[in-house]
Amino acid sequence: MSMNVYQVAMRNVLRNKRRSILSGVAIMVASMSIVLLFAFIGGMKQDMRNNLTTYYTGDIRIRNAQFEEYERYNPVHLTVNESEIASVLNQFEEVESYVPRIRFPSSFYINSGMQGAVGIGADFEKEADFQQLDLILKEGRLPAEGEYEMLLGAVLARDLGLELGDSVTVMSTTSARGTNAITLKVVGLASFPVASLNTQFFWIDIDTARYFLRMGENETHEMLLRSDGDIDSTASAIHKAVLESTGTEVESKSFSQINDLYSMLSIAENVYYIFTAIFLFLGSTVIINTTMMVIYERMREIGTLAALGMKGKELIRLFFFEGLIISTIASILGVIAGSLISLYLSKVGINFTDAMSGIDMEISSILYPQFAPITAVWIFIYSLAVTAVATFIPSRKASRIEVVEALRYV
Amino acid sequence: MFKINRSIRFTAVALFAILCPISPLFSMSAEQIVQKIDSLETFDTSYSEGTIITTDRYGQKTSTFIAYTRGAYDSLIEFTSVAERGQKILRTSGELFLFYPDANELIRLQGAALRQSLLGSDISYEDMTGEKDTLSDYDAALEGEGSFNGKDCYIISLTAKTRKVAYPRQTLYVDKETFVVLRGEYSTSSGRLLKEIEVISTMEVDGRTIASETQIVDTLKRDSSTRMIIDELNIDIDVDPSVFSLDNLTW
Incomplete structure (x- = not known):
């Protein structure tokens, strides 16, 4: 039966592609943004360090x-x-x-x-x-x-x-x-x-x-x-x-x-990890919402599966895998997209000349985001972990449904 | 001779008040006292040598100078101490010019630049400018009589008529006998004290009583005071008029 859970989960993902894509896009955008954010901060830190050590300290x-x-x-x-x-x-x-x-x-x-x-x-x-x-x-x-x-x-x-x-x-x-x-x-x-x-x-x-x-x-x-x-x-x-x-x-x-701003950037980097979790969780709310809707929409199906002998844990797994499949694909695509954009920007740079005019900071007018593959891998794992937790929450709902109540929807 | 703003009178010229002939002056008005101070502060010509000792948070710094003056408007100061050797300040026709040996041009100070400190002392360049006639810029009032360091004084208050002066309010303690300004308090229009001067010692030159050592305190600078000492003073001597010309500033 457990083999069937994976197959059923995959089939369900593909059953309503538009809804799956919509859920996935939210995760993808979140992952991509986070990769870009960390590349940007990394570039800023490296740039500031170069400028500080060369011209100031x-x-x-x-x-x-x-x-x-x-x-x-x-x-x-x-x-x-x-x-x-x-x-x-x-x-x-x-x-x-x-x-x-x-x-x-x-x-x-x-x-x-x-x-x-x-x-x-x-x-x-x-x-x-x-x-x-x-x-x-x-x-x-x-x-x-x-x-x-x-x-x-x-x-x-x-x-x-x-x-x-x-x-x-x-x-x-x-x-x-x-x-x-x-x-x-x-x-x-x-x-x-x-x-x-x-x-x-x-x-x-x-x-x-x-x-x-x-x-x-x-x-x-x-x-x-x-x-x-x-x-x-x-x-x-x-x-x-x-x-x-x-x-x-x-x-x-x-x-x-010597430089408070550089120290603040290092502290900020840790704070950004917390923001990242919040950001990803917000992205995951789309998955939570979708899974909840699916559970209510497929109440009759859940009742039938339960009546046929599918246990609560298997029902959790079914919906968890559905969410996880979407999250995994979306996270991979998001991290890849973010990495590619970061790599491109690390070559051409982002020009802040106008924005930086009159600002007395040790940061260059043209900033080059710094793409670190290891950071991208960590962000992928991180994204997967956060979205998995987020998907697990509504999945548990499926296991709590009474068979008799579910079959009323028949 | 070292010459600073007449209007606030903590210049060397201002301190070289002539000993007044003893006469009954008790009935003098504030305006008459101020006019007397103004007239006594003016020399046809003078030559002086002096020392500026500035004490601040970093310690003590000594600069020496020679100075020539002509009338109330013209003066040339040349610094002779090692750190500033050859630097000159020319005041002529109400304008201030700085000469530095390594600069190819004269620097004419004006506007906010006049507020800069002279050699890090409590004297600003602004203190070296000002009009000859105090009463044209200030209303004078006799606040009363008192004593300062055991000397009987007139207490004169001056209130600015115009915004162009550096110190809108002044309180002067004027020696009744010599008309030397023994103490001066220089304030903003709201009464905030900006500078104060005190005569520490005087000397006799050609029958005149002259302040030989003066202490100046810029109250806006923490832990700072400046003593100006006149080591030598010759008045009404022959001074080549070209000394006060811009063309000759670089000699």
Whole structure:
């Protein structure tokens, strides 16, 4: 009899194709959306991590221990000694490379007015090992060592009406807590993946920055590290090693410890699993509804089957399998459709340039969803589990029907 | 000489009030006292050397300067301390220009930029501008008489007639003998205190009593105060008029 249950279940699914397709579409759309959602979040996380570690924090960032406390007051004078820390970093095999950077809020003096911008003093030789400078350089070249030159964000240049070869006077607070101004020539235009880097930032040679800001020969605001392994532990170990070696307390933190938004994304990912269950259950309500309707529609048939000796458990199995067949096919199709769309979008990207303009987030204007096959498999299993539970609920109804009552429908 | 806003009088010029000839002044009105302060603050020319010591949350910072003034409107300050060496501030015809050795152009400060702090001190560039005639911008009232640091004072309140001034309300404690503004409180129209100055010490120059050390506190900056010390002052000396021209700012 049990073999017959599967066959009967399949026959019943095919008996009313339109109803089966309608039930399946709901599950399919839910599964597909979830695959896309996770690909999108995965892409966003990866993108944010790339941008954070390349332009903002490195895998690990080392700064003056007091910098964070006074950050909002622009503490240009709170620096670390690059050469001292570099000698400590040599002891760490996990550290692949590092770059020193000096970050200084500035004003451009243009047309007798001041325009705010953020300057970055960078060692472009070291930067070449740290980021793909050739990809961000849109026009011109990088500033030369010790020269009064700048690489300007392309959008900022457009907004300020500056072109290659133009000069602009920049004012900033110095490490002596005074002010200084310097005239810099625009030698390169940069196109960064992050909108705010294009609209607010300009880059100059680190030695020029040190001179302009009246900083010492080896002084820098931060050192960004590329590191392997457990970066939280490495950051902590570097902190101790610098303290022991130089007697200087520094702040050494991994990018996830620094950026709240990235940490929130990781937390959000877990929350999305709960949303996924709810989402799938909502999709499954169509199956619940369909199964309930089928049970009432086929009450006479249920009564007959029961009268012929089919037991309650077998009746549950019959309707459960009907739901499960629809769920399985729909989940497979949904996951495949979601995976294909994710794969396509991971190649062409989604352009958020207009939506992201004016938003100061470390996320690229063009986002590439990240398709992970293992995630797709998990979502399929997850979908199947949730829909199976959802199908089981109305199936139990069939077993509770009394034969006499069912036969009244005859 | 270091010169800041006349209207609020915590400039060096404002502090260099001439010792008033002893005379019965008790019957003076608020307007007369303000006019007296204005007239005593004006030198034909002057040369000074001084020090600005700023104490803030990070510690203490010292800058030194030399300054030339001509009348009430023209002044040139050149910083001589290492961190700011060669930087100059020219005030002429009511406008403020900054010269930096590494900049190819002069920076003319105007609008919101004037609110920036001078070398991180409690003095803003805005404090260095202002009109010569205080009474053209303010209504003056004699609030009474009192004493400050053991010296008899007139207590004068000034209320702005116009919105263009930096400090809509001022309360000045004016030394009855010397007409040095011993203490000044500078507030918004609603009475919120923005800045306060106090004369810490005075010196005699050519028979005049001059504030040699003044403390300025910007109440909007936490844990910050600035002391301005005049180390040397020569008044009514020969100063080349070209010193105050834009063309010569870069020498």
